[in-house]
Amino acid sequence: MRTYLILVFSLLVSCTVLFSCQSLTDKQQSIQDSVDYLKLEHSYIEVRTMAHGLKVPWGMDYVNNRVLFTEIEGNVKELDLETGKVKTLLQLHDVFTRTTPGLLDIAIEKTEKKNPFVFINYTKKVDSAIVSSLVRYQYTGDTLINPKELLTVRGANGHNGSRLLIDKNNILYWATGDVANNKMAQDSTTLNGKVLRMTLDGSIPKDNPIPNSLVYAWGFRNIQGMAMDRLGNLFTAEHGDAIEDEINWVRPLHNYGWPLIEGVHDTEQEFAVARKTIMTEPMRAWTPVIAPAGLAYYNHSAIPEWQNALLLVTLKSQSLRVLTLNSDQHDVKQEHVFFTGRYGRLRAVLALPNGDVFLSTSNRDWNPQPGFPKEYDDRIIRLRIHKKKVGTYLQEDTVGANHMMRNNGVLLYQNYCASCHKPDGKGVDRTFPSLVNSSTVKNMKQFSMLLLRGTTLKKEINGVRYEQDMASFSFLKDEELVSILNYVSKQFGNKKVTTVEELKNLRKKN
Ligand code: HEC
Structure with missing residues (x-):
């Protein structure tokens, strides 16, 4: 039924x-004339496409009535907000791009000068190694000149981070990924899995917390969003593994736990770790995961409902989330969710000085969701307060269908597995293995153990060695695991089924 x-x-x-x-x-x-309206408690927001036909606009920043943005394959472009025209400022030819690596974020110096510095970071190959390179340019108003490489850190096929942020004192923060290497984030002497803090020429500020080190905070997996509030509090959004996506309030020298602790401290093992070493918990965590991406701080009176809030865009849950902060800025007071599934995956968000909000879609990336990309993707979308009443409008989304998930293999699979193995079970070439006809899926005991333990040893699957490990799903209840196991087996395997009894026994042995 x-x-x-x-x-x-x-x-x-x-x-x-x-x-x-x-x-x-x-x-x-x-397309640029058709608009949506969104109704908030008191206001209406007009949602308008400002640019389309783009390929994964990954990062955006604002200067002089223009939005400068990156595209993952190596373009830096400019959207002129007066004329609506998009112009290419720079084409990089040494970008290494594949699934998630590529040209990622952009940040612009805060200055009255006509030629501000523009910072970008991207992955490239040096000999056979992948590195993540931070490069500074000068913006002439027409093009980008005088490239200077400030820093390179280790790169990889996944988990390269990364976001750039410049504060009002022109200090540059760079959030680097752990390059899918479990040793990085907890080692304060490496530059991966960190928030780095530097001056605009890449040198170490005198007031950094560790003398002669760029490292500002550590214990991060794969930060995808970074924002600063009016008081200078720094916030990040990052991808959890199979559970616990996070928003963190980042403070100097704090350790955010990865990979020893995931998300909030809620298992015996994690309590034990936290008793030995002080680790900071996230402000907010999400399970099932939503795949957070860009983060911005909003405090303009134009949209009163969103004052003093973090705006978070997400990939997997395809939404804009407005996280209002409490008055001490250290907690999320409320969460409102908008646009779920309407524009597809959302990658970057930018709050403009005039109170407009810009979003970018990511429907032409490696992992489009069903129904996307549309012909005019990817897009940059503007949200602007609309003073008049409108007839038809979108409303806040009601989230959390969790209660109906427990025994529903389809929904559980969609929530916990499909982001990697895809709704059709075919996976992603060389990144996530196909479950269709997988020998592991056909062997119910082996399959159950894999979900309970995660990947324990590296082996080739049909001639491919996968760089990433798969996390354990032992946090799921027995009924939930059995629903997933049986669903996957019926859809993609040999249709054998297991029972809660069998799973309980395996769990005991585990
Ligand atoms: C974050 C991505 C991700 C998620 C989510 C994920 N997996 Fe995996 N899965 C992987 C990767 C990567 C591997 C290969 C690991 C290796 O070989 O080290 C894998 C391997 C597997 C295998 C082994 C395939 C074979 O032929 O040996 C099975 C079965 C599997 N996953 C099932 C699932 C199920 C069921 C779920 C949901 C409960 C799930 N996975 C969720 C990434 C993921």
């Missing part, structure tokens, strides 16, 4: 998607 309902539901969803796809194709010429 339930399966039947879900079928009807997904038919409905795909029809709506097809339908809107059709009508938007007709309207493609005028």
Whole structure:
């Protein structure tokens, strides 16, 4: 019965998607004229496409009525907010891009000068090694000149971070990924899995917490968003493994726990670690994961409902989340969710001095969600307060269908597995193995142990050695694990099933 309902539901969803796809194709010429409205408690927001036909606009920053942005394959472009024109400022030819690596973030010096410094970071190959390179340019208003490489750190096929942020005193922060290497984040002498703090020529500020070190804080996995509030508090958004995506309030010398502790301290093992070494818990964590990306701080009176809030965009849950801060700035008071599934994956968010908010989509990246990309993707979208009343509008999303998930293999699979192994189970070439006809899936005991333990030893799967490990899913309840195991086995394996009894026994032995 339930399966039947879900079928009807997904038919409905795909029809709506097809339908809107059709009508938007007709309207493609005028995509920039078609708008959505969003209703907040008191205000309306106009949602308008400002640029389209882009490829993964990963980072954005603002200067002089322009939004400068990166595209993952190596372009730096400029959107002129007066004319609406997009112009290419720079094309890099040495970018190494594949799934998540590429040209990532951009940040602009805070200055009255006409030629501010512009910082970008991207992955490239030096001999056969991947590195992450931080490069400074000068912006002439027309192009980017005088490149100077300030720093390179280790890069990898995944977990390169990364965000750049410049504070009002022109101190530059760079959030680096742990390059999928478990030794990095806890080693304060390496530059990976860190928030680094430097001057605009890449040197170590005198007031850094560790003398002669760029390291400001550590214990991070893969930061994808970074923002600073009006008082100078630094916040980051980062990807958890299979659980516990995080927002952190980042302070000098604090250790955020990865990989010893994941998210909030809530297991015996984690308590034990935290008793030995002081580790800081996140302000907010999400399980099931939402895949957080860009983060911005909003405090303009233009949208009163969003004052003193962190704006977080997400990839997997395809939403904008408004996290209002409490008055001491150290806690999330409320969370409001908007646009789920409407524009697809969202990568970057930027709050402008005039109170507008810009978002970028990421539907042409390596991991598009069902129904995307649309023809005009990727886009840069503007949110602006709209003073008049409107007839039809979008509303805040109601989230958390968790209660109906427990025994529903389809939903559980979608929530915990499909982001990597894909809804059709076919995975992503050389990154996530296919589950279709997998010998592990066919062997129920081995499959159950894998979900309980995660990857324990590296082996080749059909001739491919996967760089990333798979996390343990032992945090799921027995009923939930059994639902997933049986669903995957029926869909992609040999249709053998297991029971809660069998799983309980394996868990005991584990
Ligand atoms: C964050 C990405 C990610 C998620 C989420 C994920 N996996 Fe995996 N999975 C991997 C990777 C990477 C490997 C390969 C690991 C290795 O070989 O070291 C893998 C391996 C597997 C294998 C072994 C395949 C074989 O042929 O040996 C199975 C089965 C599997 N995953 C099932 C699942 C199920 C079921 C879920 C959901 C509960 C899940 N995975 C969630 C990344 C993921």
